Amino acid sequence: MTDGTSGTIRLHVNGVTHERHVDHRRTLLDALREDLGHTGPKKGCDRGQCGACTVLLDGRRVVSCLTLAVAAEGAAVTTVEALAGDGEPAPLQRAFVRFDGFQCGFCTPGQLCSAAGMLAEHAAGWPSAVTADLSPDAPPPPLDAAEVRERMSGNLCRCGAYPSIVRAILDTAAGEGVAE
Ligand code: FES
Numbered sequence: 138m139t140d141g142t143s144g145t146i147r148l149h150v151n152g153v154t155h156e157r158h159v160d161h162r163r164t165l166l167d168a169l170r171e172d173l174g175h176t177g178p179k180k181g182c183d184r185g186q187c188g189a190c191t192v193l194l195d196g197r198r199v200v201s202c203l204t205l206a207v208a209a210e211g212a213a214v215t216t217v218e219a220l221a222g223d224g225e226p227a228p229l230q231r232a233f234v235r236f237d238g239f240q241c242g243f244c245t246p247g248q249l250c251s252a253a254g255m256l257a258e259h260a261a262g263w264p265s266a267v268t269a270d271l272s273p274d275a276p277p278p279p280l281d282a283a284e285v286r287e288r289m290s291g292n293l294c295r296c297g298a299y300p301s302i303v304r305a306i307l308d309t310a311a312g313e314g315v316a317e
Pocket residue numbers: 179180181182183184185186187188189190191200201202203
């Protein structure tokens with residue numbers, strides 16, 4: 138149902154489908170937090186600059202403060218709440234704990250979703266702005282600290298936990314428990 142400025146949409150969040158009547162201008166972030174109670178994605182800047190609101194949309198990371206809820210209809214939305222499986226923290230989450238990849242924790246849900254999306258992008262062979270060889274027949278770029286920093290550059294951390302975040306992501310990529 139639509140009245141020109143609002144309409145009823147279906148949002149598939151963490152495997153559950155919700156039907157809501159929303160203003161066409163409502164952001165996905167506000168729909169998640171205020172309408173559906175998913176408070177994992179955080180509202181930092183509300184203008185696409187900090188990454189605290191990052192979620193996965195069909196497996197690709199987006200800043201949900203710049204994504205309209207109506208644009209997410211039909212897509213699978215994954216928030217930080219669903220990264221863990223069967224109540225157990227995901228390897229990425231365990232690595233963030235092991236390496237102290239956070240202090241206040243405000244940016245952490247966005248960092249974790251972004252890291253999950255980033256690792257998938259790298260595994261699919263996507264280059265980044267610091268990838269040296271962009272030729273069509275180039276091998277997948279190595280995942281080193283420079284690549285991780287560039288690929289995570291949209292996620293800010295006011296506590297400055299960046300070195301630990303990079304270590305946690307590299308450790309996860311290399312397989313759990315490489316270094317304590
Ligand atoms: S709250 Fe969305 S990028 Fe800052």
